[in-house]
Amino acid sequence: MPVGKVITDIVFIDNHENKIVIAGVDLMRLIPKFDALDDLIYAEIIEEEFNRFGYTFRKEHGEFAIQINKEKQEQLSQIENRAYRCQIVNNCLAPTKWEFTLTTEDYSDFDSRLRATDNLNQNRILSHSWFYFDLGLYTELIHLKNPELKVDFNMNYDSLSNLAEDVVVDFSQLRKPIKYRSKAEVLEIGYKSGRLIEPLDNEQFYKKESKLFLEGTDQTYTSILETPIKTTQFKDAGFYSELTPKAFDLNWMKYLDSVYVDVIDVKGTESYVELKISGQWAPYEITIGNIDLAQLSEQKLLGLLFGLNTYPKNRRYNPVQSTINFDADLLPNEIKPYVWLTNKEDGKWVNNQYKGIEKVYLTYESLERDVLVLYVLSYERITPVWMTRIKLPNDMREKVRIRKGLYNY
Numbered sequence: 001m002p003v004g005k006v007i008t009d010i011v012f013i014d015n016h017e018n019k020i021v022i023a024g025v026d027l028m029r030l031i032p033k034f035d036a037l038d039d040l041i042y043a044e045i046i047e048e049e050f051n052r053f054g055y056t057f058r059k060e061h062g063e064f065a066i067q068i069n070k071e072k073q074e075q076l077s078q079i080e081n082r083a084y085r086c087q088i089v090n091n092c093l094a095p096t097k098w099e100f101t102l103t104t105e106d107y108s109d110f111d112s113r114l115r116a117t118d119n120l121n122q123n124r125i126l127s128h129s130w131f132y133f134d135l136g137l138y139t140e141l142i143h144l145k146n147p148e149l150k151v152d153f154n155m156n157y158d159s160l161s162n163l164a165e166d167v168v169v170d171f172s173q174l175r176k177p178i179k180y181r182s183k184a185e186v187l188e189i190g191y192k193s194g195r196l197i198e199p200l201d202n203e204q205f206y207k208k209e210s211k212l213f214l215e216g217t218d219q220t221y222t223s224i225l226e227t228p229i230k231t232t233q234f235k236d237a238g239f240y241s242e243l244t245p246k247a248f249d250l251n252w253m254k255y256l257d258s259v260y261v262d263v264i265d266v267k268g269t270e271s272y273v274e275l276k277i278s279g280q281w282a283p284y285e286i287t288i289g290n291i292d293l294a295q296l297s298e299q300k301l302l303g304l305l306f307g308l309n310t311y312p313k314n315r316r317y318n319p320v321q322s323t324i325n326f327d328a329d330l331l332p333n334e335i336k337p338y339v340w341l342t343n344k345e346d347g348k349w350v351n352n353q354y355k356g357i358e359k360v361y362l363t364y365e366s367l368e369r370d371v372l373v374l375y376v377l378s379y380e381r382i383t384p385v386w387m388t389r390i391k392l393p394n395d396m397r398e399k400v401r402i403r404k405g406l407y408n409y
Helices: 038-049 110-115 135-145 157-164 202-209 251-255 394-405
Strands: 007-013 019-026 054-058 065-067 083-090 097-105 123-132 178-181 185-189 213-215 229-235 239-248 258-264 272-278 284-292 302-305 338-343 357-364 371-378 384-391
Touching: 019 083, 038 157, 213 239, 258 384, 272 371, 284 357, 357 384
Parallel strands: none
Antiparallel strands: 007 019, 019 065, 054 083, 083 097, 097 123, 178 258, 185 384, 213 229, 229 239, 258 272, 272 284, 284 338, 302 357, 357 371, 371 384
């Protein structure tokens, strides 16, 4: 059902009357779309509303403007040229709680970065603040975007989780039927191979530098599963606190030693798959579905939060249009990606955040695109905790290459 627009200007102002003006924002873009059916909606609200997602606005595209009160703040006179990005991001701690950041490019330590081993970027945060949506307005917008929503999205976290954990996840309702199981071969399980854990992206690198990992052993994919771990907790206004650490026992992931690749019966292609991570003695299973293998690239990570068609942590407000990648709000129902943690015994939903995992990454090992690499990330995406390498059968590899070629123009 098409959803209308709610257009307004968003203005952030400080005590000196300096302003950031984001004109003509469609508030409906900031509101999550819930795609789950029936009682699975409780799990999806947790995975959407209590996760980070938001938009980046770009200065060079005129998506926001800075108005400096130069009479009172002469030292800020250059900020109009320095700031080039701002973000509005959902704070995962509670509904209606959001964050705003203003970012600049900074080259003050450029020479030392050139000589350093790690040279990730030159971004610097100029401002980071928090605000609340009016609850009445937010509720109205939620129901405008989700007219069939019958439950209270503003329910507290524990109540939602308790309801969700009684729900059996029916994967047949989330995808087309399984066409066949491929003859994919598991080449490596990180826990068994003892592979070293290395940060996969900037976020994990900076969180490692900030020492968000407090206790446990995180050197290898083996050691991190052997003893319970403690991390700092994301709380209050959006800071990480070591005073109330989060503790997780990831030992159960040692028993995830089987990976199945099932081809989904999507019209016109055999590149859509469902990946199931399981094991004979595993208490839980991770299922990742509606993944188009032709959209994956070597040395480029496709990240998916747990849930159904969850939004990425950050998107452009005015995205570049593509013939193969859909905006999350525009995906057809039959190919919306999903990642769920379930009980192996009865298929009921399991709160992945309680079990210490939050996201998965998919990529190809090389240009050949015949070895699929899958990572599972910990709470707050602090570190990868489980990985596998899967050799795709030759017929699947060739079909993926053919489909990938259709979009290389």
